[in-house]
Amino acid sequence: QVQLQESGPGLVKPSQTLSLTCTVSGGSISSGSYYWSWIRQPAGKGLEWIGRIYTSGSTTYNPSLKSRVTISLDTSKNQFSLKLSSVTAADTAVYYCARASPMSLRSGELSYFDYWGQGTLVTVSS
Amino acid sequence: DIQMTQSPSSLSASVGDRVTITCRASPSIRSYLNWYQQKPGKAPKLLIYGASTLQSGVPSRFSGSGSGTDFTLTISSLQPEDFATYYCQQSYTTPFTFGPGTKVDFK
Numbered sequence: 429q430v431q432l433q434e435s436g437p438g439l440v441k442p443s444q445t446l447s448l449t450c451t452v453s454g455g456s457i458s459s460g461s462y463y464w465s466w467i468r469q470p471a472g473k474g475l476e477w478i479g480r481i482y483t484s485g486s487t488t489y490n491p492s493l494k495s496r497v498t499i500s501l502d503t504s505k506n507q508f509s510l511k512l513s514s515v516t517a518a519d520t521a522v523y524y525c526a527r528a529s530p531m532s533l534r535s536g537e538l539s540y541f542d543y544w545g546q547g548t549l550v551t552v553s554s
Numbered sequence: 555d556i557q558m559t560q561s562p563s564s565l566s567a568s569v570g571d572r573v574t575i576t577c578r579a580s581p582s583i584r585s586y587l588n589w590y591q592q593k594p595g596k597a598p599k600l601l602i603y604g605a606s607t608l609q610s611g612v613p614s615r616f617s618g619s620g621s622g623t624d625f626t627l628t629i630s631s632l633q634p635e636d637f638a639t640y641y642c643q644q645s646y647t648t649p650f651t652f653g654p655g656t657k658v659d660f661k
Binding site for chain 1: 584649652653
């Protein structure tokens with residue numbers, strides 16, 4: 429059974445960099461063909477996809493955050509990480525890491541988030 | 555970005571009721587549509603992927619249908635554990651986007 433667990437500071441000062449790590453257990457992060465994603469949710473609001481990293485290390489980011497986001501993979505620790513720079517109060521949210529499983533269709537590739545971490549609240553405040 | 559909308563934004567229902575939630579995408583996303591259930595303080599849980607395929611372990615009272623721009627999630631007989639918020643999500647193209655959610659609560 430795959431499990432994901434987020435970790436990192438719960439409080440970040442404005443203009444600094446938010447750093448979170450997702451530790452994967454129950455399977456190797458470098459085996460199989462999966463996308464490892466970060467998703468966030470401000471309190472009482474909806475879900476926003478931040479970006480993903482493929483098993484190969486290739487990344488795709490949400491254009492709305494692209495200039496500030498870096499997602500990386502550490503296969504030796506079975507972890508992947510999120511860095512979000514120049515944070516403001518608008519970045520306060522619960523941050524989730526998730527695994528996306530791809531499925532090939534005739535028309536392309538469908539993916540769906542089948543495993544999620546429990547989420548970690550990050551507050552941006554001085 | 556592909557825009558996702560859901561209706562209603564909330565609904566009140568009773569145990570045993572049939573519940574239908576609608577999700578609309580603009581533009582078309584073929585069948586690249588997933589549904590999630592989220593309870594307070596918990597991560598979302600995958601219910602349905604590819605518009606109509608039930609995720610393993612999800613009760614058969616949940617079903618999904620639709621393609622193109624219009625999709626529905628149906629709960630055939632609402633159970634106490636189904637009171638939650640439901641989100642649709644498109645995986646047709648990045649950036650992946652979610653609907654704003656439909657909250658199902660007790661009548």
